[in-house]
Amino acid sequence: MLPTVLVTGANGFLGRHLVTELLGRGYPVRALLRPGQPAANGPLPPLRELPIECVTGDICQPATVATAADGCGYILHAAALAQVNPARNPAVWATNYGGTETVLALARRADVARLVYVGTANVCGFGTKAAPGDETRPYNGRHYGLDYMDSKYAAAGLVQRAATAGLPAVLVHPTFMLGPGDAKPTSNALLLALYQGTLPGYPAGGKNYVHVRDVATAAVNALAQGRVGESYILGNENLSFREAFTLMGQVLGVAPPRWPLPPALAQLYGRLCDWKTRLTGRPAALNAAMAAVANDGHYFSARKARTELGLPQTPVGQAITEAFDWFKTHGYV
Known part of the structure; x- marks a missing residue:
């Protein structure tokens, strides 16, 4: 019988696909749910209706998850707070960095055969379409001032140091995921x-896009494939925003922004939004950091992950087609 896999973030967009793939x-799957978090996620079936084990705990409160990985052979750590607005938020650090510290402790206690940490491609240096970024390029996102990027970079460093010290950990870093089942969205x-x-x-910028199911496939593959301590960018197509919006418009049957x-x-609009946020105390639709990210081309190569x-x-x-069909089927449009 295969070893049990503890999945953190199992009720999220990627987490659901990880559970399905496993x-x-x-x-056998053990899903970690936060206290008070419903096992249901929008129109998706409740996790507790699936043939898995659900346990409750908060990775930001280590005592509540002390035994969550006991008896597990693997951990897939996908829990994260992917919030970029506001740009600075202590809760992002508590989840992404502090939570990863907690999960590393669980992995050591359970003596797992492998921990797969799910990060973000933004912890690697991005490049151009002609010379896309890869796992060898140093982090160049600190100047944005986004706690999300900075916390994920710091958390990846925790995992890499743990691997150097002997923990069998592999890091996978998805790009921008699209696909069905994004209930939040x-x-x-x-x-x-x-x-x-x-x-x-x-x-003016662009990014790399990937199907969420491809990410789930590669992340589960990483339980047995890939090299300990190595990072793998999980991506596919590099598209400028103009190219991406044109493609999306064709699939959705609408005109893209002209x-x-x-x-x-x-x-300037991002700075005005920051000013509005400070004035009202409520986050605006955008911030200066998000605008700066959108102005850059966050292009990556996934050659290493394809190979290994x-x-x-x-x-x-x-x-895009599968995502929009899912939205239509479940009443989002």
Whole structure:
């Protein structure tokens, strides 16, 4: 019988796909849920209706999860607070850095055969389309002033140091995930905004996109494949925002934004939003850090993960189609 896998963040967008992938391969699954967190997530079936074990605890409060990994052979640590607005938020550090410290302690206590840490490609240095960033490039996101990026970079450092000290850990770093089942929604909210015509234009930058199911496949592969202590970018297609919005518009049957947003104008709008936030005490729709990110091209290569983790490369257009079909089926549009 295969070892039990503890999955943190099991009720999230990627977490649900991880659970599905694990069950499809015959792994027993133990899902860690926060106290008070419903096992149901929007229209998705409750986790407790799946053939898995659910335990309760908060990785920000180590005492509540002290035995969560006992008896598990593997840990898939996907829990994170992917919040970028406001740009600075102590809760982001508590979850992404402090929570990772907790999970590393669980892995040592349970003496797991492997820990797979799910980070973000932004902890690697991004590049251009002609020379995309990879796992060898140093982190260059600190100048944005985003606690999300900084905390994930710091957490990845924790995992790498633990691996150097003997913990069998592998790090996987997804790019921008699209696909079905985004109940909250999170990254796929971009599709809804485009469909509803609320995007005023397209920024100057771009990013790498990947199907969430491909990420889940490679992350589960990493339980047995890949090298301890190594990082793997899980991505696929590099697209400028203009290219991405055009593709999304074709799939959704709507016209994409027509007008480019000059970087200076985007940055000015971000600063005005910051001013509004300080004045009202409530986060605006955007902030200066988010505008700065959108002005840059966050392009990456996933060659290493394709070679060593068997990362699939589902066309991004298919990911968009499946995501939008799921939204339509479940009444989001």
